[in-house]
Amino acid sequence: MLNSTRNSASSDVMPPLLELRNLSTHYVSASGSRVVRAVDDVSLTLHAGDTVGIVGESGSGKSSLALTLLRVLPPAGRIVSGQMLLDGDDLVPKPENEMRRIRGKKIGMILQDPMASLNPLFTIGDQVGEPLREHEGASRSSAWKRAIGLLKSVRIPSPETRVTQYPHEMSGGMRQRIVGAIGISCEPRLLIADEPTTSLDLTIQLQYLNLLRDLQKEHNLGLIFITHNLGIVAKMCNFLAVMYAGKMVESGPVSQVFNNPAHPYTEALLSSIPRMTENRRRLTAIEGQPPDMSNLPPGCAFAARCPRAFDRCRTEEPPVFTPAPGQTARCWLVAPESRATGAVS
Amino acid sequence: MKQFIARRIGYSLLSLLLLSLTIFLFIRLTGDPASLLAEPGASAADIAAIQKKFGLDQPVWYQYIYFMGNLLRGDLGESFYYQTPVLELYLSRLPNSLLLASVAMSFSLLLGIPTGILAAVRVGRFWDTVGKFFALLGLSLPSFLVGLLLILFFSVYLEWLPSSGSGGFLNLLMPAFALGWYFAAAHMRLTRSSMLEVMGSEYIKLARLKGLPEFKVIAKHAFKNALIPVMTLAGINLINMINVAVVVETVFAWPGIGRLLYEGISFRDFPIVQGVVIIGGSMIVAVNLLVDIVYAFVDPRIRLEA
Numbered sequence: 001m002l003n004s005t006r007n008s009a010s011s012d013v014m015p016p017l018l019e020l021r022n023l024s025t026h027y028v029s030a031s032g033s034r035v036v037r038a039v040d041d042v043s044l045t046l047h048a049g050d051t052v053g054i055v056g057e058s059g060s061g062k063s064s065l066a067l068t069l070l071r072v073l074p075p076a077g078r079i080v081s082g083q084m085l086l087d088g089d090d091l092v093p094k095p096e097n098e099m100r101r102i103r104g105k106k107i108g109m110i111l112q113d114p115m116a117s118l119n120p121l122f123t124i125g126d127q128v129g130e131p132l133r134e135h136e137g138a139s140r141s142s143a144w145k146r147a148i149g150l151l152k153s154v155r156i157p158s159p160e161t162r163v164t165q166y167p168h169e170m171s172g173g174m175r176q177r178i179v180g181a182i183g184i185s186c187e188p189r190l191l192i193a194d195e196p197t198t199s200l201d202l203t204i205q206l207q208y209l210n211l212l213r214d215l216q217k218e219h220n221l222g223l224i225f226i227t228h229n230l231g232i233v234a235k236m237c238n239f240l241a242v243m244y245a246g247k248m249v250e251s252g253p254v255s256q257v258f259n260n261p262a263h264p265y266t267e268a269l270l271s272s273i274p275r276m277t278e279n280r281r282r283l284t285a286i287e288g289q290p291p292d293m294s295n296l297p298p299g300c301a302f303a304a305r306c307p308r309a310f311d312r313c314r315t316e317e318p319p320v321f322t323p324a325p326g327q328t329a330r331c332w333l334v335a336p337e338s339r340a341t342g343a344v345s
Numbered sequence: 346m347k348q349f350i351a352r353r354i355g356y357s358l359l360s361l362l363l364l365s366l367t368i369f370l371f372i373r374l375t376g377d378p379a380s381l382l383a384e385p386g387a388s389a390a391d392i393a394a395i396q397k398k399f400g401l402d403q404p405v406w407y408q409y410i411y412f413m414g415n416l417l418r419g420d421l422g423e424s425f426y427y428q429t430p431v432l433e434l435y436l437s438r439l440p441n442s443l444l445l446a447s448v449a450m451s452f453s454l455l456l457g458i459p460t461g462i463l464a465a466v467r468v469g470r471f472w473d474t475v476g477k478f479f480a481l482l483g484l485s486l487p488s489f490l491v492g493l494l495l496i497l498f499f500s501v502y503l504e505w506l507p508s509s510g511s512g513g514f515l516n517l518l519m520p521a522f523a524l525g526w527y528f529a530a531a532h533m534r535l536t537r538s539s540m541l542e543v544m545g546s547e548y549i550k551l552a553r554l555k556g557l558p559e560f561k562v563i564a565k566h567a568f569k570n571a572l573i574p575v576m577t578l579a580g581i582n583l584i585n586m587i588n589v590a591v592v593v594e595t596v597f598a599w600p601g602i603g604r605l606l607y608e609g610i611s612f613r614d615f616p617i618v619q620g621v622v623i624i625g626g627s628m629i630v631a632v633n634l635l636v637d638i639v640y641a642f643v644d645p646r647i648r649l650e651a
Contacts, residue, residue, distance in 0.1 A: 072553050097558075104556035111554070116547035121569050131555045182555065 015088035017189055017222040018046040018069075023082030025061075025068045030076075036293045038064035038077070040246035043320070046239070048189065051216065051223040053237035053254070055230060055269065057290050061246040062226045066192050069224075070107055071099050086190070104131040108183035110193040114176035114200070118167035124151070124178055125163030131185045150181040154211060173204035177211065184215055190222040191215075197232070209236060230273050234258065242266045245291055245301035252327030262321075262329035264306045300331070308333060346641065353637050357630045361623070365416070368622045369409050377401070378425055378613035399425055412619065421623070422616035424609075431620035434605060439587075441511060442601035445594070446586035448517050449525035454579060457529040458572070461536025465571075466563060468541060476533060483530025492523040492596035509598035520597040524590055528582050535578055540571040577636070584632045588625035 025039035038061045046052050054062050067073050069084060071091065084091040086106060091099065103109075111117040118127060128150055129143030138146065144163065151159035154177040167175060176196060183191055193212065197205040213236060216223050225236055233240055233254060240258075241251040242265065250263040261267040268286045288305035291297060297304065303313040312332050323334040332338055379395040396402045400411065415422060421431040464476035499519060500508035507516050543549065544567055552566040553559075587602060594603035602621060609617030 070554060072550065100556045100558060102556070103554055109554045111547055111551055113547050117551045119548040119552070119566050119570070122566075130552075130557070134555065134557055134561075179551070182551070 015085065016045045017048045017050075017087065018044070018224075019083075019085040019088075020044040021083040021085070023065075023068065023084060024080045025064055025073065026078055026080050027064075027074075027076045028078060034294045037246045037296070038293070039068055041082070042243075042248045044241055044248065044251065046190070046222045046224065048222050049216070049220045050239060051213075051225055051237040052239040052241055053225045053227060053233035054241045054243060055226075055228055055233060056243035057228065059290055059293060060243040062243055063194055064246075065243070066109065066194050066224070066226055069192060070103050070109060071096075072103070101135065104182075104188070105135040105186045106188050107190045107192065108186070108188040110176075110179050110183045110191070110196045112195045112198060114172050114179055114196075117179050118175055120167055122166075123163065124165055124167065124170070128163070128178060128181050128185060131182065135186050146185075147181075150185055151178070153184075153215070154178070154181045156181075173200050173208065176200060176204075176208060180208075180212065180215070184219065184221075187219060188221070190224070192224045192226070194226045195228070197227075212236070230269060242269065245293060245296060247301065247330060248328075249302065249331070250327070250329045252324070256324060256327055260324065260327075262323040262327060262334045263302075263331045264308050264333070265302050266329075349641055350638055353634055357634045360630055361627060364626045365413065365619070365623055366409070368619055369412065370405070372610075372613075372615050372618045373405065375610070375613055378615060381613055382425060416623070421620035424614050424617050426608075426612045426614045426617075431616045434617065435602065435620060435624060438600060438602050438605045441599065442587045442590060442594075442603065445517065445520055445524065445590060445599060445601055446583055448521040449528065449586055449590075450579065450583050452521050452525040453529035453532050453582075454575075456525075457532030458536050458575065460529075461533040461575075462540055462563065462568065462571075464533070464537045465540035465544060468537075473537075476537070480530040480533050483526040483533075486526070487592075488523050488527065489592045489596055491526060492519070492593055495519045495523060496596070511600055516597075516599075520590075520593050520599050523596070524586060524593045528586065531582070532575055532579065536571060536575050539574050540567060543567045543571045546570075581632050581636065584628050588629065 021043055023039060023042045024037065027036040027038055028034070040061070042061075042065060044052065054065065056062050064073070064077070067077070068079055069091075071079070071094075073079075079092055082092065086102070091102065094102075118124075125144050125147045128147035129138065129140075132138040132143045132146055133140070147163050148159045151162055156162055156174060156177055162170075162174075167178075170178065176199075180196070183193075191212075196212070197208050200208060209232065212223070215221065223236075225232070227233060237254050239251070240254045241248050242257075242263065243249065244265050250257060250261065250266045252262075257266060258270065261270055265286075268284070271284045272286065286305060287307075291301050291304065297314070299312075299314045299316055300306070300309070300318055303309040306313065310332070316332075318330045318332045318335070320328050320330055321334045321336070323329050377392075377396075378399070379392045379401060382395055383392050393402070400408060403411070412422065419432075421435075423430050424434055427434060460472075460476045460479065464473040467473050496508045496519065499506040506519055507513070510516055544563075549562060549567055552562045557566075589603075590599075590601060591603035591606050593599070594601045595607045598604070602625070605617060606621040608614065609621065
């Protein structure tokens with residue numbers, strides 16, 4: 001993971017591919033009485049060619065973050081504050097018709113379920129070529145030809161016959177590669193993959209991950225990889241962001257976070273990965289349940305499950321600290337004053 | 346699968362047998378047709394002669410077996426009043442019924458599908474509420490009331506449309522509306538729920554993620570998928586429409602099968618009533634049987650239930 005130490009000189013000149021500043025998305029119930037802070041004050045920077053892995057339990061706000069980036073939230077969802085800068089251009093205030101020209105064109109997305117994400121009534125060629133026709137005004141025949149090329153690039157055998165077929169004629173792994181082909185069809189700058197391999201079996205998973213990585217290198221994509229599998233993060237990503245109850249509780253270069261997790265939640269996640277080398281160690285699970293998102297406790301949301309929580313954690317919410325250069329954590333344990341009173345000088 | 350189909354066919358035949366028995370007995374409760382067919386003041390001997398002519402002097406069980414025997418040979422008997430074979434009468438009225446049902450069906454689809462889509466796209470908003478109200482009225486207002494109100498308004502007050510009869514396109518409008526409203530409401534509700542289900546699917550999400558405008562997402566990706574169950578229902582309903590138009594055809598004096606049945610009942614013309622009910626019943630049973638079998642081919646879980 002040496003490439004995580006980026007060329008900082010160039011990033012000073014060029015704006016990063018994507019920069020999230022204090023982004024918050026809330027779901028408000030119809031009566032307005034229940035508010036779920038699905039994404040809460042999230043900041044993140046992503047450069048072209050980088051892969052950031054976003055991990056967290058179900059309901060931690062990972063997928064809401066992805067939907068926020070493309071502004072395709074369900075009706076109850078609202079971006080309440082913050083900025084999303086794509087190449088320095090804020091997406092939050094953009095009108096819907098401009099946002100539409102960004103979806104599928106500058107930002108591609110791969111959904112979780114390959115069996116359900118293709119329309120059963122249209123041919124593969126039609127569905128893969130659709131973004132080209134929409135965004136680049138490609139004719140039916142040229143979109144069709146380019147769809148064949150795209151299928152080839154996602155390693156689908158005999159793409160000339162596959163384009164004329166329907167989704168039910170394909171296997172799950174093939175369908176997910178087709179969804180990937182749709183994601184990259186307009187050569188986006190940024191690709192968001194929301195648990196793209198969860199429904200594939202292990203050998204197909206590995207193939208798919210290799211494919212995504214090759215595509216990323218080839219097109220110098222920024223890749224946001226949403227997963228709950230830290231093993232995949234280690235393989236795919238150079239930057240890691242951990243979400244808990246809508247907040248980004250820790251972020252940093254993958255090797256650094258894996259070796260020196262600053263947040264007890266990250267630590268707990270890491271110790272719950274089975275390792276081949278330590279087969280005698282019992283697998284540790286994180287005690288307790290994730291909190292009720294519409295009724296969060298005061299202080300740190302993880303405090304109730306945290307083995308190292310102290311009084312301040314239950315009353316006061318920790319701000320973002322920087323335990324090491326490039327690494328952030330929302331935890332009182334890494335506050336400069338706690339470290340000063342502890343063993344660290 | 347073979348066993349499933351055999352059992353379904355068995356049930357269907359049993360339903361038809363029960364239907365024939367029921368209609369045969371119930372129509373005889375309406376009274377003696379001979380007293381209506383004979384001239385007023387006819388002698389008891391004349392009436393007895395008419396009864397003998399139509400076999401009404403025989404015991405009911407004998408009449409039934411005789412009737413069923415003929416039925417199995419495809420003979421529905423002869424009308425007491427018209428003195429012509431029931432099948433011939435039926436077939437002469439069928440085109441009118443088909444015309445009315447087709448227009449009513451087109452109307453119900455042209456109205457039901459777009460309003461259903463609108464209600465689904467604007468779920469919980471103004472147009473959804475309007476659509477729900479329209480559907481509720483359509484499903485709950487009896488068609489004779491709708492028919493009479495239409496006649497009152499468009500024929501009596503406005504004098505725009507002929508109140509009854511057949512012949513021109515204008516004659517079709519009110520009966521088609523009165524017959525089609527109920528079905529428009531049913532098609533609207535199914536389109537709405539089917540559309541809502543489709544709109545929540547992953548491929549609709551992907552269509553939006555491709556950057557398609559909302560109109561294309563709905564018109565291309567959602568519409569076609571949502572239409573499949575609606576077309577199934579519409580096919581079954583077309584058969585139903587031919588057979589349930591009795592009230593509407595009577596109100597508007599439309600010379601279709603429904604009106605034939607009404608005439609049969611009022612003249613105590615037993616063969617007509619029996620014939621129309623059994624043909625209609627067979628159509629409905631056949632369509633349901635077909636749907637059951639097709640579903641069993643499509644969905645393996647249904648086969649297991651049998």
